[in-house]
Amino acid sequence: MARTNRSSLIAILVIIGGLIAVAFVNSNSLGNFGITLLSGLFQGMLLFLVASGLSIVFGLMDVLNFAQGAYFMVGAYVAYDAQHAGGLIDLTQAIPDPNLRFPVAVILAVIVGALLGVILERGLLRPLYARPVFQLVLTFGVALVMAEIIKFIWTTTPYSWTEVFGVRESFFELFGQRFSTYRLFVVGMGIVLIILIALLLRRSRIGIIIRAGVEDREMVQSLGINVQTVFTLVFTLGCAIAALGGAVAAPFLGASTTIGDIFLLQAIAVVVLGGMGSYEGTAIGSVMVGLAVAVAQDAAIGTSFAALPSITPMLLLILVLLLRPSGLFGNAR
Amino acid sequence: MTDSILEVRDIHTFIGQFHILEGVSVSVPVGSITVLLGRNGAGKTTTLRSIMGLTPPARGQILFDGKNIAGKHPHAIAQLGIGYVPEHRAIFRELTVHENLRIAERKRGDLARKADFIFELFPDLKRLIDLPGGNLSGGQQQMLAVARALVPDNRLLLIDEPSEGLAPVIIEQLMAAISRLAESSSVLLVEQNFRVASRLAQQYVIIEEGQSPAAGKIDALVQDAALVQRYLGVA
Numbered sequence: 001m002a003r004t005n006r007s008s009l010i011a012i013l014v015i016i017g018g019l020i021a022v023a024f025v026n027s028n029s030l031g032n033f034g035i036t037l038l039s040g041l042f043q044g045m046l047l048f049l050v051a052s053g054l055s056i057v058f059g060l061m062d063v064l065n066f067a068q069g070a071y072f073m074v075g076a077y078v079a080y081d082a083q084h085a086g087g088l089i090d091l092t093q094a095i096p097d098p099n100l101r102f103p104v105a106v107i108l109a110v111i112v113g114a115l116l117g118v119i120l121e122r123g124l125l126r127p128l129y130a131r132p133v134f135q136l137v138l139t140f141g142v143a144l145v146m147a148e149i150i151k152f153i154w155t156t157t158p159y160s161w162t163e164v165f166g167v168r169e170s171f172f173e174l175f176g177q178r179f180s181t182y183r184l185f186v187v188g189m190g191i192v193l194i195i196l197i198a199l200l201l202r203r204s205r206i207g208i209i210i211r212a213g214v215e216d217r218e219m220v221q222s223l224g225i226n227v228q229t230v231f232t233l234v235f236t237l238g239c240a241i242a243a244l245g246g247a248v249a250a251p252f253l254g255a256s257t258t259i260g261d262i263f264l265l266q267a268i269a270v271v272v273l274g275g276m277g278s279y280e281g282t283a284i285g286s287v288m289v290g291l292a293v294a295v296a297q298d299a300a301i302g303t304s305f306a307a308l309p310s311i312t313p314m315l316l317l318i319l320v321l322l323l324r325p326s327g328l329f330g331n332a333r
Numbered sequence: 334m335t336d337s338i339l340e341v342r343d344i345h346t347f348i349g350q351f352h353i354l355e356g357v358s359v360s361v362p363v364g365s366i367t368v369l370l371g372r373n374g375a376g377k378t379t380t381l382r383s384i385m386g387l388t389p390p391a392r393g394q395i396l397f398d399g400k401n402i403a404g405k406h407p408h409a410i411a412q413l414g415i416g417y418v419p420e421h422r423a424i425f426r427e428l429t430v431h432e433n434l435r436i437a438e439r440k441r442g443d444l445a446r447k448a449d450f451i452f453e454l455f456p457d458l459k460r461l462i463d464l465p466g467g468n469l470s471g472g473q474q475q476m477l478a479v480a481r482a483l484v485p486d487n488r489l490l491l492i493d494e495p496s497e498g499l500a501p502v503i504i505e506q507l508m509a510a511i512s513r514l515a516e517s518s519s520v521l522l523v524e525q526n527f528r529v530a531s532r533l534a535q536q537y538v539i540i541e542e543g544q545s546p547a548a549g550k551i552d553a554l555v556q557d558a559a560l561v562q563r564y565l566g567v568a
Binding site: 209 | 385387411419426432436437439
């Protein structure tokens with residue numbers, strides 16, 4: 001969480017301004033322009049939900065959690081299962097109204113994500129804190145195992161969301177285009193979450209401890225603070241937020257064992273691009289990458305360059321690192 | 334015999350494969366300032382870090398208030414009432430002065446209770462309260478590092494090289510502050526500057542090549558030019 005300086009602000013303004021300008025030039029109407037922006041923000045917010053945990057956990061614990069995408073996947077499956085009839089957790093009898101069932105399904109997904117987070121941190125990761133390479137291999141292995149367990153429980157067939165419920169199906173009109181209220185809801189939720197986490201980090205004692213721990217973990221311990229407990233809390237929170245991402249993405253993207261992979265790759269780009277361990281960098285980087293992917297998706301329509309959206313985060317990462325080698329808000333540690 | 338708040342008995346500490354402390358013993362009498370003296374690389378900092386549990390000793394005892402604390406986690410050691418001011422200050426650069434002090438609270442209200450005392454010792458910090466620690470000068474950062482150790486009710490302060498790299502006027506201010514601290518808690522100090530150390534401390538322990546070959550009252554050491562020359566290389 002290094003203090004930003006003029007060059008990073010200029011880089012942010014130039015890149016976001018450039019993306020908005022390209023989106024505007026590419027779209028033939030204000031309506032299309034609005035749709036691209038909303039799509040970019042929607043993707044950016046989902047990305048933030050994976051990247052924020054990745055970034056804070058890395059900053060505090062020096063652990064790059066490759067299982068973060070798997071938690072996103074678990075969130076999507078649990079929410080899907082709880083919302084639809086005939087699944088493992090069938091809530092259709094208990095809560096017949098799908099509009100009421102959805103928030104419960106999301107909360108359930110977050111709880112499952114948090115519980116799995118505690119198990120991973122306490123049970124597997126803790127003995128390996130002194131061995132960074134082992135941690136990396138472990139979290140990667142856990143992601144693979146989680147995907148296999150999901151296949152065992154829910155089979156290998158991807159699920160498309162079929163349950164109809166209010167917010168998902170509602171649209172509003174602007175500049176002659178239909179906009180999805182659900183996407184707007186996810187964007188709003190993402191913004192609220194960005195602010196809440198920022199307040200947690202800035203105002204609360206635990207936030208001060210996390211920020212201090214990112215700088216100097218040893219000194220935090222020397223002040224009488226049990227860093228292990230803080231690790232568990234932060235790791236669990238990161239996994240729970242990733243599961244929340246999967247749960248709110250499921251109505252649009254469904255549930256599949258590969259759903260988390262794309263977000264994990266993009267989130268790693270966001271964390272590096274924003275500056276390793278910087279919360280502000282992660283929030284801004286998520287929006288940036290989300291917008292860039294949406295612009296690339298628009299640009300790729302009707303061309304033979306269908307891979308453009310998937311390589312865009314890495315192109316953006318290269319661009320930012322050329323401008324600022326330590327990332328937007330990174331310090332040169 | 335004077336009661337000791339801290340008794341380090343024959344500790345051996347390894348860092349990686351290196352045997353850094355090869356039998357260090359230190360006694361800190363209650364209410365005194367004891368200084369660890371010795372050349373660079375002798376093992377003074379490792380002694381403090383071993384007491385704090387940051388580089389736990391492989392052998393030997395560390396008795397705080399008569400109870401062995403060797404092998405405990407650093408946070409558990411700190412919670413017993415031991416404050417640590419490490420070498421190079423280790424203040425949190427991204428946190429404001431207020432946050433740097435607030436994080437040191439062990440009980441709610443610690444900072445509110447101690448604020449007047451802290452700002453009386455270090456008036457500059459009051460003025461700088463909302464600035465990030467990284468914006469402070471070296472001397473101000475050192476004051477903040479010492480002030481941070483004063484927020485909770487510590488009975489023993491471990492202070493590592495407080496005068497390092499500071500201007501004489503700042504050193505004077507810090508020395509006055511450390512003398513005041515000793516009125517309410519015991520202090521184990523590492524200090525390279527013999528003149529500063531001899532004015533502050535009542536007891537000394539020489540650390541040489543990972544051992545503690547000499548200890549006693551500082552007044553006696555000041556009189557013993559040969560001993561000073563032998564272990565510290567100053568006349």
